[in-house]
Each structure stands twice: as structure tokens, then as C-alpha cells.
Amino acid sequence: MSSKNDSEVPGKPKRGVSRRGFIRGAGIGSGVLGAGILDKKALAAPAAEGRAVGPGAVPITLKINGKPQTLNLEPRVTLLDALRNHLELTGAKRVCDRATCGACTVILNGKSVYSCTVLAIDAQGKDIQTIEGISSGKPHPVSEAFVNNDGQQCGYCTPGFVMAAKAFLDHNPNPTYEEVKEGLCGNLCRCGTYVGVRQAVLEAAKEMKGGNHA
Amino acid sequence: MPDYSWPPMDQRRVIGKPTKRRDGLEKSTGRAKYSSDLKPPGMLFGALLASPHAHARITSIDTSEAEHMEGVTAVHVMTGAGKEVQWEGAEIATVAAVSEELANDAVRKIKVQYEVLPHLVHEDDLAKAGNRAKAAGEQVTGDPDKAFQEADAVSEGTYGIPVITHCCLESHGNIVQFAGDHVNLWPSTQYVSGIGGDLGKSLEVPAANVHVEMQYIGGGFGSKFAADSWGVEAALLSKASGGKPVKMFLDRATELKIAGNRPSAFANIKVAAKKDGTITAWQSISWATGGMGGGGMPPIPYVFTEIPNKRLNHTAVAVNAGGARAWRAPNHPQASFLTCSALEDLAAKLRMDPVELFSKNLSYTAREATYKAQLQKAAEMMEWQKRWHPRGEGHGPVKQGLGLGINTWGGGGHASQCRTTINPDGSVVLEIGTQDLGTGTRTVIAIVAAETLGLPLGAITLRIGDSDYPPDGASGGSTTVGGVSPSTLKSTTNARAKLFAAVAPALGTTPDQLTAVDGRIQVKGDPSKSLPWQDACRKLGTTKISEMGENNPRNPGGLMSSGVGGVGMADVSVDTETGIVKMNKFVAVQDCGLIINPKLAESQIHGAVIMSTCAALFQERIMDEQSGKYLNADMEFDKLAGIADIGEIVVHLDITPENDKRGVIGLGEPPVIGVVAAIGNAVANAIGVRVPRVPLTADRVLAALDGGRA
Numbered sequence: 001m002s003s004k005n006d007s008e009v010p011g012k013p014k015r016g017v018s019r020r021g022f023i024r025g026a027g028i029g030s031g032v033l034g035a036g037i038l039d040k041k042a043l044a045a046p047a048a049e050g051r052a053v054g055p056g057a058v059p060i061t062l063k064i065n066g067k068p069q070t071l072n073l074e075p076r077v078t079l080l081d082a083l084r085n086h087l088e089l090t091g092a093k094r095v096c097d098r099a100t101c102g103a104c105t106v107i108l109n110g111k112s113v114y115s116c117t118v119l120a121i122d123a124q125g126k127d128i129q130t131i132e133g134i135s136s137g138k139p140h141p142v143s144e145a146f147v148n149n150d151g152q153q154c155g156y157c158t159p160g161f162v163m164a165a166k167a168f169l170d171h172n173p174n175p176t177y178e179e180v181k182e183g184l185c186g187n188l189c190r191c192g193t194y195v196g197v198r199q200a201v202l203e204a205a206k207e208m209k210g211g212n213h214a
Numbered sequence: 215m216p217d218y219s220w221p222p223m224d225q226r227r228v229i230g231k232p233t234k235r236r237d238g239l240e241k242s243t244g245r246a247k248y249s250s251d252l253k254p255p256g257m258l259f260g261a262l263l264a265s266p267h268a269h270a271r272i273t274s275i276d277t278s279e280a281e282h283m284e285g286v287t288a289v290h291v292m293t294g295a296g297k298e299v300q301w302e303g304a305e306i307a308t309v310a311a312v313s314e315e316l317a318n319d320a321v322r323k324i325k326v327q328y329e330v331l332p333h334l335v336h337e338d339d340l341a342k343a344g345n346r347a348k349a350a351g352e353q354v355t356g357d358p359d360k361a362f363q364e365a366d367a368v369s370e371g372t373y374g375i376p377v378i379t380h381c382c383l384e385s386h387g388n389i390v391q392f393a394g395d396h397v398n399l400w401p402s403t404q405y406v407s408g409i410g411g412d413l414g415k416s417l418e419v420p421a422a423n424v425h426v427e428m429q430y431i432g433g434g435f436g437s438k439f440a441a442d443s444w445g446v447e448a449a450l451l452s453k454a455s456g457g458k459p460v461k462m463f464l465d466r467a468t469e470l471k472i473a474g475n476r477p478s479a480f481a482n483i484k485v486a487a488k489k490d491g492t493i494t495a496w497q498s499i500s501w502a503t504g505g506m507g508g509g510g511m512p513p514i515p516y517v518f519t520e521i522p523n524k525r526l527n528h529t530a531v532a533v534n535a536g537g538a539r540a541w542r543a544p545n546h547p548q549a550s551f552l553t554c555s556a557l558e559d560l561a562a563k564l565r566m567d568p569v570e571l572f573s574k575n576l577s578y579t580a581r582e583a584t585y586k587a588q589l590q591k592a593a594e595m596m597e598w599q600k601r602w603h604p605r606g607e608g609h610g611p612v613k614q615g616l617g618l619g620i621n622t623w624g625g626g627g628h629a630s631q632c633r634t635t636i637n638p639d640g641s642v643v644l645e646i647g648t649q650d651l652g653t654g655t656r657t658v659i660a661i662v663a664a665e666t667l668g669l670p671l672g673a674i675t676l677r678i679g680d681s682d683y684p685p686d687g688a689s690g691g692s693t694t695v696g697g698v699s700p701s702t703l704k705s706t707t708n709a710r711a712k713l714f715a716a717v718a719p720a721l722g723t724t725p726d727q728l729t730a731v732d733g734r735i736q737v738k739g740d741p742s743k744s745l746p747w748q749d750a751c752r753k754l755g756t757t758k759i760s761e762m763g764e765n766n767p768r769n770p771g772g773l774m775s776s777g778v779g780g781v782g783m784a785d786v787s788v789d790t791e792t793g794i795v796k797m798n799k800f801v802a803v804q805d806c807g808l809i810i811n812p813k814l815a816e817s818q819i820h821g822a823v824i825m826s827t828c829a830a831l832f833q834e835r836i837m838d839e840q841s842g843k844y845l846n847a848d849m850e851f852d853k854l855a856g857i858a859d860i861g862e863i864v865v866h867l868d869i870t871p872e873n874d875k876r877g878v879i880g881l882g883e884p885p886v887i888g889v890v891a892a893i894g895n896a897v898a899n900a901i902g903v904r905v906p907r908v909p910l911t912a913d914r915v916l917a918a919l920d921g922g923r924a
Binding site: 076081091098101187194196197 | 234235237238239240241242243244245246247248250251253313314315381382383384385430431432433435465466651652653813814817820821822823824825848849850854855856857858860863
């Protein structure tokens with residue numbers, strides 16, 4: 001059971017051209033086209049009404065960690081760049097920038113997504129949960145388990161892994177070791193922390209059982 | 215002079231105990247701020263125009279449109295008309311603008327005309343290298359011709375390991391503010407204490423005017439020491455933009471193209487032996503590339519350096535691709551792969567168990583006893599004797615095989631200085647201008663300080679990552695733990711001595727009779743005569759203690775040393791119908807010195823094994839012969855292993871009283887070395903034929919099974 005199979009991952013690139021690059025190239029129509037490609041179920045409000053938006057900045061309201069925030073952004077700005085460059089929510093990292101590595105993982109309406117490949121304008125009206133949101137009070141059991149099992153070295157992939165692991169455990173609270181390997185295969189680490197990550201997710205699953213966590 | 219020595223093994227309270235990563239929670243909650251996360255007030259975004267051609271002359275460049283865009287604050291041409299670029303991705307011009315999107319737009323508005331020139335991007339066929347090939351000259355030892363003639367068996371093979379990238383998850387880059395004659399640099403660097411001087415030199419600004427700060431770095435692996443062109447460019451753009459800070463981090467494709475890589479290595483190797491497996495001669499014709507600078511010769515024959523008769527020829531090939539940089543144990547993984555592959559092929563030819571063949575020839579190595587014990591230990595952990603079979607024996611389409619690889623490395627500590635401050639209120643601050651690459655440097659420093667001062671880990675305030683702190687060396691060559699551990703020990707010992715002097719009168723004794731333990735200063739052997747730490751520190755009055763300590767690599771005083779060996783064994787499955795290789799299990803037996811923190815030491819070995827599994831099975835830079843382009847400069851097709859690609863990893867660290875006496879030795883690099891060799895040998899053992907080139911992709915495995923016909 002994967003928390004990120006292809007049909008759920010927005011804009012999984014094929015043949016060396018990312019869909020986002022293609023969408024950017026498509027320019028003004030990107031709102032409509034992007035929504036069609038990126039997520040069949042939830043269309044961004046302006047695009048859904050068939051109005052062309054952009055290329056200049058437009059007001060965009062994002063519900064981040066339960067709090068609505070309005071920004072003035074060009075429609076081409078990704079959710080990741082909105083978080084990092086405009087809201088200083090820098091836990092999500094830009095690494096591959098094309099939906100391969102998962103360092104930018106956030107949770108959108110309960111599902112883990114690559115925020116580098118979601119346009120901010122398309123994330124309107126959805127619940128966006130970031131690492132900062134689950135870390136505002138007591139550390140989340142997943143974050144703690146990553147420390148206990150040393151599932152991190154340089155740490156640049158870690159917030160993405162933690163968010164992916166949280167979304168995975170929310171859907172599959174009692175995973176087997178094999179399911180953990182499958183469920184987290186949408187994230188890459190370069191330092192080589194997978195041994196600790198696998199143990200961390202299993203430990204977090206135990207810790208979270210019956211608990212009430214964000 | 216105080217006694218600078220590690221406490222005896224059985225008396226250590228913190229050193230040697232498994233301790234969690236000190237900055238772990240900062241990272242796993244997303245609070246850790248990497249330089250790429252910072253946004254100093256007024257920050258502008260920089261972007262780079264990179265060459266689309268592998269080799270070209272710039273005939274004209276027009277930046278006027280970019281310069282006139284609203285929101286663009288500066289444009290700088292790095293490579294002007296008339297100049298040549300030698301590889302795809304080479305820097306041509308840079309832009310600063312008020313937003314990242316705008317900076318990228320402006321780069322696209324720069325008009326460049328190129329005269330495209332001929333290129334060479336492949337080095338795997340030496341015959342095609344032409345005048346790009348530079349032979350290093352033959353090295354002969356003994357009488358190889360005679361030895362080959364008299365040999366009972368001669369094994370010959372050609373092996374290749376390609377260029378791979380570092381692919382640091384935090385791309386190369388920095389934020390730089392250049393205002394007046396002062397520079398603030400927020401880099402992603404392995405050398406906090408040195409990078410400021412490097413940048414200052416390029417900008418003609420005194421090093422004293424360059425302030426460097428970096429708390430976290432998202433990977434370096436040997437590729438992040440210098441200020442680099444992006445440091446200089448961000449500074450120049452900042453200056454031209456009225457001194458506002460400029461953020462410039464390379465995009466992933468450009469980072470892979472120009473920010474360093476590991477040189478390739480290819481070799482035709484012949485090995486001669488007696489019937490009993492004793493090696494008598496080695497002959498190699500090797501070649502490599504590290505970009506336009508060619509490629510250095512891997513140290514072959516690796517580890518078995520004293521083979522009596524040798525003939526070595528090496529050729530460096532210059533190709534139109536980005537230049538090599540140090541990559542975790544420079545040249546060693548390639549050398550281990552070439553050597554261990556050739557030795558395993560020899561063992562197969564003699565129908566010998568390779569463990570036996572390696573063991574038989576250990577007198578040619580610098581650490582015979584170590585490797586002998588390690589081969590035994592690793593074999594025991596892998597159940598080698600029970601599970602190993604001669605090449606290619608096995609039933610069904612999925613074949614299992616075992617293989618081994620070997621490593622050696624230095625790992626002596628670099629020059630390091632530490633300052634310990636003990637305040638009259640009892641607070642303790644340690645300052646070192648070092649960096650924690652994720653290897654656990656913060657944790658190591660805190661452990662050593664807590665041990666010396668008899669305090670809990672949480673009582674130590676630790677400051678690193680700033681050029682204002684006492685200088686520390688570059689984190690390269692596995693030198694950091696051996697640098698900061700002695701400097702911390704000495705600095706805290708000196709500070710403790712001052713505290714003892716201040717406290718002794720109150721306890722009615724002399725300083726030499728005092729000890730710091732469990733948060734108290736007490737008379738040795740008499741716990742009834744003691745003061746809690748804070749009360750003891752109050753005896754300082756209003757004057758704090760501030761004491762330095764230094765690691766001198768030339769006179770380490772027994773606190774650290776250098777030189778380790780290690781053995782790795784891999785267990786793989788190969789599906790002979792699909793060609794897919796699976797790493798089931800890896801056993802890493804590693805020689806070491808005094809281990810400060812076994813938990814993170816083990817993590818280093820896990821990481822090393824995983825990183826080299828990427829190189830063994832997946833990773834390769836693929837260049838297009840026609841266009842000269844790096845075709846897979848991304849993270850989809852220049853593949854890293856995922857979490858499901860890694861089997862079980864079992865680590866054995868040789869923690870023994872004898873090894874402990876050697877002091878601290880770095881081990882970030884050695885365990886990375888023998889893994890590609892071990893996995894390659896395991897695949898040969900599984901399927902009965904050598905797959906000559908790594909990574910061991912399905913197409914190569916199937917071609918090898920098909921007798922080399924691709």
C-alpha cells in the first residue's frame with residue numbers, strides 16, 4: 001500500500017520534461033490546464049470558473065496549518081515556493097524540483113503531495129499541513145522517532161520524510177516492515193539514512209496508536 | 215601541563231555510550247535553518263545563465279533587455295564574447311532581481327550567440343580519445359614479464375566504473391551581502407573557518423571583513439570547500455544592487471553539471487598467480503576522466519600494494535564535462551572496485567573461494583592481521599562458509615551470490631581550536647568554528663565536554679558554524695571527529711583546571727586532588743567533600759574562565775591517530791530473466807580507533823553502504839555523444855537508491871582496548887569504499903559471469919549473461 005502511487009502524485013514527470021515545466025511554458029492557460037492535469041478532483045477556484053488569471057500577481061488564499069493566509073502571487077508560483085519564499089515556512093525543501101525526491105512533501109487534504117509540483121493557486125480551498133504545523137507544540141511522535149532511531153544525517157530530506165511518514169501512518173496505522181518500505185518509496189535520502197527511517201516509522205506507529213495527534 | 219588523555223574505557227560516563235543526535239529534533243521538526251532557508255532583510259534572488267553547449271565560443275552576448283526589466287537590479291557577464299566554454303552548464307552570466315521568478319525570466323532574456331566547437335564527452339573507449347588522452351608513463355616493479363610467463367594461472371578482465379555526481383540534497387549555493395568593504399556570507403560549505411578567506415581573496419576584501427555563518431548543511435560529500443563562482447557572483451550582484459543580500463543556489467540540473475563529480479575509472483587488468491592462489495604479478499592499463507582536467511590514477515593494486523611484480527600504465531582523458539571534486543574517499547572506491555573485481559575473477563579461474571584467495575595474499579597489505587581477523591569476522595556474520603558456492607551454481611531463474619570488497623583510509627584529525635567558557639553562574643559555552651555535515655560533530659563535541667566537566671549533555675551550550683569562533687579545519691578526509699575531539703578535550707581540561715584552582719581552598723585541598731563528576735566538584739575518593747557545580751562556579755566571583763585547546767595534527771599526543779582497514783561482504787539476488795539485482799544483505803566490518811558515539815558511528819557506516827549501493831546498482835552520468843549534453847542531469851534518471859532498494863545492513867565496529875589506545879580516528883569515508891566491489895563480486899558469483907561495468911543495471915546484467923552481446 002503506497003501513500004503516493006502515481007495517480008495520486010501530481011505531475012509525476014515523464015521522459016525528462018516535468019509537467020510543471022510544460023505548464024509554465026503553456027503560460028496563461030496554465031490555471032485550467034494545470035488543474036486538469038494536477039488533480040482531477042479539486043479544481044482551483046479561479047480556474048474552475050473559466051476565467052483566465054495572470055500572468056501578473058493575483059490574490060491567493062491558502063489554508064496553511066489551519067490558518068488562512070492571503071498572498072499576492074503570480075499563478076505560476078508553486079506551493080513550495082509560496083511556502084518558502086513568501087511565508088518563510090522553510091521546512092519543506094527544494095531538492096529535485098520536479099516531483100522525484102519528496103523533500104518538499106506536505107499534506108494536502110490528508111494526502112502527501114510534492115509541493116514543488118502543485119501550483120499555489122491550485123492549493124486554494126484545501127487543507128495544507130506542513131512540518132511546522134505538526135511541530136508547533138510538542139514534537140510529533142514521528143519527529144521524535146526519527147531522532148530515537150537516527151533516521152537522519154544532514155537532515156535536508158528529513159522534514160519531507162516526516163510528513164510522508166505521518167500521512168502514511170494516518171492511512172495505515174499498523175504497517176508491516178515491508179509496507180513501510182513500499183509506503184515511503186516516494187522520498188529519497190542522499191546520506192543513506194533508510195535503516196533508521198524504517199525503524200523510526202515502525203516505532204512511531206507503535207507510539208501513535210490510540211494517541212490523538214495533529 | 216594538565217594531563218590530556220582519554221579517560222580509561224571502563225571509567226567513561228558519556229564517551230562510548232550510544233547517544234542521540236544533538237540537533238536531531240531541530241532537523242526532524244523542520245526548525246533547523248540551512249543557508250538555503252534564510253531570508254535576510256531586503257534579500258534579492260540571483261539566477262545563472264549556463265551554457266547549453268559542451269564546447270563553444272561565444273560570438274556575442276546582449277544583456278540589454280534583461281537589464282531593463284523592472285525589478286532586475288543587476289546583470290553580470292562572466293564569460294563574454296570571444297571566450298570559450300568547455301562544458302555544458304558552464305557559467306555565462308548572472309542576474310539579481312526582486313523575485314526568483316523574475317530572476318529566471320531575466321536570464322531567459324539574455325541573448326547569446328555561440329559558435330559550436332567539437333567536443334568529446336565519452337572516455338570509456340580509450341582508442342577514441344585521440345589527443346585528449348594523456349599517458350602518465352609506465353611504472354614497473356620487479357619483473358612482471360617473467361612472472362606472467364612462469365604463472366600457473368593468469369586472469370584477465372576489463373572493468374569500468376563511471377562518473378557519478380555527489381547530488382547533495384541542498385544544492386551548491388549561498389547568500390552573500392557585499393556592502394561597502396564588508397561581506398556577509400551564508401554558505402553551504404564544509405569549511406566555515408576557511409571559506410571566508412577564499413571569497414575575500416577573489417573580491418580583494420581582507421578576510422577580517424568577511425563574516426561567515428552556517429548552522430546546517432544539506433550534504434557535501436567532498437564537493438563543498440571553496441567559495442566557488444556562485445559565491446563571487448552573488449557578492450558582485452549584491453554590490454551592484456546597493457549592498458542588498460543576494461541568494462544564489464544552483465538549480466538541480468546545473469548543480470549536477472558543474473558542482474563536482476567523482477572521476478570514472480576503467481582498466482584492463484591481468485593478474486598472475488600460483489596454483490595455491492599466491493599472486494605473483496599485476497598488470498594494468500587504466501584510464502579515467504574527471505572533466506577537462508583528465509582523471510587521476512586510482513591507487514591500484516588497491517590494499518595489496520606489495521605484489522612483487524607490477525606494470526602500471528595510466529592515461530588521463532580530458533572530456534567536455536564539468537570537473538571532478540573530492541568525493542567521499544577520493545579514488546578509493548574506484549581502486550577497490552578494480553582490484554577486488556580482478557582478484558575475484560582470479561579466484562574464480564582458480565576455482566578458489568575468494569575469501570581464501572584474499573586471505574592468502576594479505577602479506578602484500580599494510581595490515582595483515584587486521585584484514586585476516588576482519589575477513590573471518592565478516593565471513594562469520596555472513597555465514598559465508600555455509601552459503602558461498604562456486605560461480606554460477608544455483609537453481610531457478612533467481613540466483614543468489616556472495617561477494618567481498620576491502621577498504622583502507624587515513625582519518626587523522628585536522629587542526630582544530632576550541633574555546634571553553636565557564637561563567638560564574640555555572641553556565642558553560644563551547645565555541646568551535648567547525649561544521650556538522652550530519653556526521654554528528656555537534657554531538658561529539660558535547661559528549662567530550664560533558665565527560666571532562668562531569669556535566670549532563672544538556673548543560674553544555676555549543677556554538678559552531680561561525681567564522682568568529684576559534685578556527686577548525688575543513689570537514690574532508692574524515693578528519694573532523696579526530697580534530698574536534700582532542701581540541702574539545704584539551705580546552706575543557708584547561709577550563710576545568712582553572713575551576714579546580716578557584717574551588718580548592720573552599721574544599722580545604724589542592725587543585726590536583728579535585729575531580730568533576732555527576733555535576734559536582736569533589737575531592738577524589740571522598741564524595742562527602744564536594745560542591746555542586748553551580749556553587750563551585752560561584753567561587754569565580756565576577757570573572758569567567760575562558761580557556762583554549764588545540765589539536766595539533768603533527769603532535770596529537772595520543773588523542774587521535776590515522777589509518778584503518780575494513781572488509782565488506784554483500785549478498786545479492788539476480789533475476790536472470792529480468793536482469794534485476796537486489797541487495798539482500800551487507801555486512802560491514804570496520805577497524806576504528808576510540809569511538810566517541812557508537813550510535814552515530816554506526817549511522818555513518820549505514821550511510822556509506824547505502825551511498826555506495828547507489829553507485830553499484832543505479833548511479834551514472836550519461837552523456838550524449840551527438841550533443842555533448844548530460845542527458846540525465848536530474849534525480850529521476852540519475853538514480854539514487856530508494857528505501858525499498860536497500861536490504862539488511864549489519865555493522866561490526868572493532869571496538870577493542872587495543873584499537874581504543876590509538877585515539878580517535880575518523881570513519882566517514884572508509885566504509886564507503888569496498889561496497890561497489892563487494893556487490894559487483896556478489897553478482898558475478900550469482901550469475902557465473904562478470905558484469906564488467908557498473909552500475910549493474912538490468913541491461914548490463916542481461917548482456918553479460920548473453921556472453922557480452924548487448
